[in-house]
Amino acid sequence: MVADEQAADVLIIGAGLIGATLAAALGSAGLRVTVIDRVAGPAQVAPTFDGRTTAIAHGSQRALEAIGVWPAIAPHAEPILDIRISDGRLDPAGGPAPVSRLHLHFDHRQAGREGEPAAPMGHIVENRHIRVALFRRLETLPSVRVLAPADVATTVRSEDDARVALADGRKIRATLLVSAEGRGGALREQAGIRLLRADYPQTALVVTAEHELPHRGVAQEKFLPAGPFAILPMTDDPDSGAHRSSIVWTEHTTLVPTLLRLPEAEFQHEFVRRFGEHLGAVKAVGPRFSYPLSVQAAEHFTATRLALVGDAAHSIHPIAGQGWNLGLRDAAALAEVVADAYRLGLDIGHASVLADYERWRRVDSLSMIGATDTLNRLFSNDLAPLRVVRDVGLAAVNRLPPLRRFFMRHAMGLVGDLPRLIRGEAL
Ligand SMILES: Cc1cc2nc3c(=O)[nH]c(=O)nc-3n(C[C@H](O)[C@H](O)[C@H](O)COP(=O)(O)OP(=O)(O)OC[C@H]3O[C@@H](n4cnc5c(N)ncnc54)[C@H](O)[C@@H]3O)c2cc1C
Incomplete structure (x- = not known):
């Protein structure tokens, strides 16, 4: 040496x-x-x-x-107790997103094996x-x-x-x-x-939302034509006590520079169009971040x-x-x-x-x-035949508890040949 x-x-x-x-x-x-x-x-x-x-x-x-x-x-970790997935559309008249018909619902109490205590599916941090x-x-x-x-x-x-x-x-x-x-x-x-x-023609816009009603540990993913709009439950703001969710808004890459620069009122309008009003009055707060997406x-x-x-x-x-x-x-x-x-x-x-x-x-x-x-x-599209296929798929999974459990355990990272650390054992 x-x-x-x-x-x-x-x-x-x-x-x-x-x-x-x-x-x-x-x-x-x-x-x-x-x-x-x-x-x-x-x-x-x-x-x-x-x-x-x-x-x-x-x-x-x-x-x-x-x-x-x-x-x-x-x-700083908010437990994820429920995940709700729905196929959404934007209101052409520009109003807030209507409460979507629920297509798929994952409940953490159904994820465990028999006799296992119910654990949250994960935490948002x-x-x-x-x-x-x-x-x-x-x-x-x-x-x-x-x-x-x-x-x-x-x-x-x-x-x-x-x-x-x-x-x-x-x-x-x-x-x-x-x-x-x-x-x-x-x-x-x-x-x-x-x-x-491969680059996706999508960019993720990330903001924090403050909303009137508590989220009760529910994570939502709405599939809009440009891609998923995820509402992820966060801990309440430690200073103001405001109820908060983290938003991952997938959008066509070409639109994102405009959205990032949009004046506050217009941005809030576009935001509420996607978020909806299921958690009462809502507003996007703090800086807007963007992440180009690729695989x-x-x-x-x-x-x-x-x-x-x-x-x-x-x-x-x-x-x-x-x-x-x-x-x-x-x-x-x-x-x-x-x-x-x-x-x-x-x-x-x-x-x-x-x-x-x-x-x-x-x-x-x-x-x-x-x-x-x-x-x-x-x-991430609005093609009618695909919409039918995916809606039928979501409804089918929703009706089959073993299949829902299979997906939940995958998402919880509990499937496959797991390393000792992931099994919670010392290295
Ligand atoms: C919008 C969005 C939301 C996401 N949400 C989730 C989620 O909810 N759950 C999830 O599991 N994943 C999520 N991900 C994915 C997750 O963020 C990434 O997989 C993760 O951050 C990758 O971490 P990393 O440490 O591998 O890379 P990075 O976070 O990119 O870190 C790389 C580090 O290396 C440093 N570096 C690079 N080159 C050099 C060099 N030559 N010399 C010195 N330093 C160097 C950089 O400064 C950087 O700090 C999300 C991704 C996006 C875009």
Whole structure:
């Protein structure tokens, strides 16, 4: 090792929602972890940085509990007790959306196995609270170092190790390099891993709504012609006590710049047209955020001494609120194969360890990409024949409790070959 070089077992590039979770998991198991991000921690938790909330599935919550992050999230987490899905239309006269005929209803009390206590299907949490909780947990782990802001200048991976030079001159040598860089993934590109990608003609507009009546833990998804309009229950505003929901309003990309600039009164009009009046008087508050949508998948999740996790490996449509949950299962699976190899004194970046990770994560990722893409194509249009097919489908699922339970358990992240952390066990 060169004189000014620092050593780590695992070097994670990207301290976003997935990179920071992986660092907390590996650090909890005692591995020496360095995690770097080009954005400083305080900037990442500023209210204007990321206006989104995340639907944390029940299985993901168990993982956050196991790595000691959940206690700091819990006060900001609103349980999802019901999910109501309906096929909606806009009132051509410009009035507020009529109360939709209910097509599909998921009740958390019907999701569990016999004898199991009823658990919420998940929780809605503001991303900034998840980030704060993760950064706090990382500070308590003696074997974890966070370097932010910091950027990668060069990377050299070999059969023996990975060596990274940062733009500020610092050097780090690691046994395993992880890209948690999100959709843009520079390391993925440098490794020559092919990316399969398609842009949706949709952009997600994200705002917070304040409404007169409480939401009672109900998440709603209305399928409008431009795409899903999701109303996600949030905790009441801690200062004003206002009832709040987080809105993911999928819209034609071409319309979004206009909506972002629209004067307040006109924006509120368009907003109420979609939201409706089922929660009494409602208004959109705070900044408007926008996120262009695409689906993408890396052809491989690993290369020599490199693993991809989260959006760097796959990025999906937010229609089912599953992108982060999918990435969390990557982090949990990678942490498990790496921690097991570490305890046995094996090389944690060896090709055989990485092959185990890749094999484990393929099926879950491909099925989630397929499911969300199909749902979006089926629902984001106003074609009469498709409308009939989907309405019949929704009504059929609604009438079949076992099928409803099957979907709920999938959405709760409780199906498949689950990593120990997702089962709520220690790493
Ligand atoms: C509108 C919307 C709503 C969503 N809602 C949900 C939901 O309810 N539930 C759900 O499960 N998922 C949801 N998702 C998906 C979820 O937000 C993403 O899957 C998740 O944020 C991905 O996290 P990540 O850490 O992989 O990537 P990112 O969040 O993109 O983080 C990447 C990090 O890496 C850093 N970085 C990148 N390159 C470098 C570099 N070279 N050097 C240093 N740092 C670098 C970046 O600064 C960033 O901090 C939603 C997505 C959208 C768009």
